[in-house]
Amino acid sequence: MTIKPLVLALSLISGSVLLTACQSSQQAEQSKQAEQQEQKPVVYQVFTRLFGNTNTNNVPWGTLAQNGVGKFEDFTPKALSEIKAMGVTHVWYTGVLHHALVADYSAYGIGIDDPDVVKGRAGSPYAIKDYYNVNPDLARDPAKRLAEFEALIERTHDADMKVVIDIVPNHVARNYQSLSAPQGVKDFGAQDNTALTYARDNNFYYVTGQDFKVPTSADYQVLGGKPHPLADGQFTESPAKWTGNGARAAQPHIHDWYETVKVNYGVRPDGSYDFPTLPAEMAKQDYRAHYAFWQDKELPDSWYKFRDITLYWLDKGVDGFRYDMAEMVPVEFWSFLNSSIKMQNPDAFLLAEVYNPTLYRPYIHQGKMDFLYDKVGFYDSLKLLMQGTGNAQSVMDAHLSVSDIAPHMLHFLENHDEQRIASPEFAGSAEKGKPAMVVSHLISKAPTMLYFGQSVGEDGSEMAGFGKPSRTSIFDYIGVPAHQAWMNKGKFDGGQLSDEQKALRQYYKKLMNLSSMPAIQHGALVQLNTLDSANKPVEKVMAFARDNGDQQVIVASNFDADNAQVTIELPEGWQGKVVDKLESHPTLVIKNNQLNITLAPLASVVYELEN
Known part of the structure; x- marks a missing residue:
């Protein structure tokens, strides 16, 4: 049988259209499946030296032998699986890099640090002494400490999580001395002209003609007054260097970051720049364009040093960095560094500590940061x-003020700098963290950060030595009681937790995994009004919805110590049943685009609308 040309042509066109339609349908389905499988980043911040420590002595200013210290090996496959079960995608191992500390590792060729310029006995994790190795406290065998950390990276990857470590670009320890730098790499300051206060390629700033003097205070004694052969109020540094927070005196104040020295990025003492600035249009360009922009420029030596440091750790398997006090370093440097990192690993996770809201957008758009602290x-x-003094509208207003960059603004309730929720100085009860964590975690598709011990109500009440209670000490050897109860001597099964602590951890576990819901992952924010019986706004109840078109999720949290009876006004057309995905509240029916609910004290609901 002969097919006429016109019929054949129509047949081919029809077949082509059908094939294209099928391909489009398949692509749409694949895209939908990929969207459903995605999970927004959840960062678990752990203070590495404290995580595996089972010692409960907690002697103020206690030595390593007295109070113990955790090790890399304490992050067992079981421990990591329990972390992963909290919905975690990235583990931020805080305090990994080799920083100044008082313990003696001279048997391993490591110079002894002077306690006069060390905060606490275990030392500040932000006074880095060697950027090319890790803290010997954390290794079972200090001689093999780098290999032990590399094994932890591998275990973390095996647990399907990524590894983040700190980079501290603004300052280094006063006694910086790298024993592990690759061949040909010079230490910070090794080639500085110390006769000059400033030179573009000097790594530090100098107080020319003056020697460093240890700060003094009637309220502070080094090591709490306990004896140490080097605790004599003296530290040799000639000439003196500027201190990490920018203090320019040869003798900094006791409240300055006196254990550190500020790194020079080509910013002259008068604040002017000794390097090219970014054209305004670069804010709209991707990291590849930023990388290309810097290739033919002459830049300060410190820029290259930190680029080489970050690339070194990427080669070791690290997946990203948390940048300490990023706002104290010029945005142009971040454009240079982050574009270099992304050229090596486009998926690298880059999180910056920035507290100045006027810098948020420049550091994201020009500095190419992935995420900033919100x-x-x-x-x-x-x-x-x-704490009972704020209101829900203020929280919503704060969120809306960064609506254009909201996906870049990481949320948290605790970290190493902040007070523990359960401490009297913050909220006095871990239960008060529950509604706040619901709001913090579900209001945006931006990452959420969870601090170790938070999900079991750690209150930070230990008097460790340097610093005061309410924050878990980052400067001393200490045990973390609530966390130790969950750790249960290395079993990581919560065997020593109270019933209340077990319930709290289970609540966090369920909540943190709700971020896999498509509406939370990709949905738009919908503001919702909450009204009382007098038709007035309820100040202590926060409500919002997330809608991705296929799924609608309604969230409401009561921050009050009393029951809250509220009417939630919903968008036009939202009808049907709602099912709670968090605490199994009764299924309700929406009537007239309104949802009438009663919330117990500190309770939350996460309703999915069933059309």
């Missing part, structure tokens, strides 16, 4: 609401 604004207003 502290000033969101965290601060949420903390006030938790």
Whole structure:
């Protein structure tokens, strides 16, 4: 049988259209499946030296032998699987890099640090002594400490999580001395002209003609007054260097970051720049364009040093970095560094500590940061609401003030700098963290950070030595009681937790995994009004919805110590049943685009609309 040309042509066209339609349908389905499988980043911050420590002595200013210290090997496959079960995608191992500390590792060729310029006995994790190795405290065999950390990286990857470590670009320890730098790499300051206060390629700033003097205070004694052969109020540094927070005196104040020295990025003492600035249009360009921009430029030596450090750790398997006090370093440097990192690993996770809201957008768009802390604004207003002095609208207003960059603003309730929720100085009860964590975690598709011990109500009440209770010490050897109860001597099964602590951890576990819901992952924010019986706004109840078109999720949290009877006004057309995905509240029916609910004290609901 002969087919006429016109019929054949129509047949081919029809077949082509059908094939294209099928391909489009398959692509749409694949895209939908990929969206459903995605999970927004959840960062688990762990203070590495404290995580596996089972010692409960907690002697103020106690030595390593007295109070113990955790090791890399304490992060067993079981421990990592329990972390992963909290919905975690990235583990931020805080305090990994070799920093100044008082313990004696001279048997391993490591110079002894002077306690006069070390905060605490275990030392500040932000006074880095060697950027090319890790803290010997954390290794079973200090001689093999780098290999032990590399094994931890591999175990973390095997647990399907990524590894983040700190980079501290603004300052280094006063006694910086790398024993592990690759061949040909010079130490910070090794080639500086110390006769000059400033030179573009000097790594430090100098107080020319003056020697460093240890700060003094009537209220502070080194090591709490306990004896040490080097605790004599003296530290040799000639000429003196500027201190990490920018203090320019040869003798910094006791409240300055005196254990560190500031790194020079080509910023002259008068604040002017000794390097090219970014054209305004670069804010709209991707990291590849930023990388290309810097290739033919002459740049300060410190830029290259930190680029080489970060690339070194990427080669070791690290997946990203948390940048300490990033706002104290010029945005142009971040454009240079982050574009270099992304050229090596486009998926690298880059998180910056920035507290100045006027710098948020420049550091994201020009500096090519992935994420910034959402502290000033969101965290601060949420903390006030938790403490009973704030209101829900202030929290929403803070969130909306960064709506254009919201996906880049990481949320948290605790970290190593902040007070523990359960401490009297913050909220006095871990239960008050529950509604806040619901709001913090579900209001945005931005990452959420969870601090170790938070999910079991750690209160930070130990008097460790340097610093005061309410924050778990980052400067001393100490045990973390609530966390140790969950750890249960290395079993990581919560065997020593109270019933209340077990319930709290289970609550966090269920909540943190709700971020896999498509509406939370990709949905738009919908503001919702909450009204009382007099048709007035309810100040202590926060409600919002997330809608991705296929799924609608309604979230409401009561921050009050009393029951809250509220009417939630919903968008036009939202009808049907709602099922709670968090605490198994009764299924309700929406009537007239309104949802009438009663929330117990500190309770939350996460309703999915069933059309």
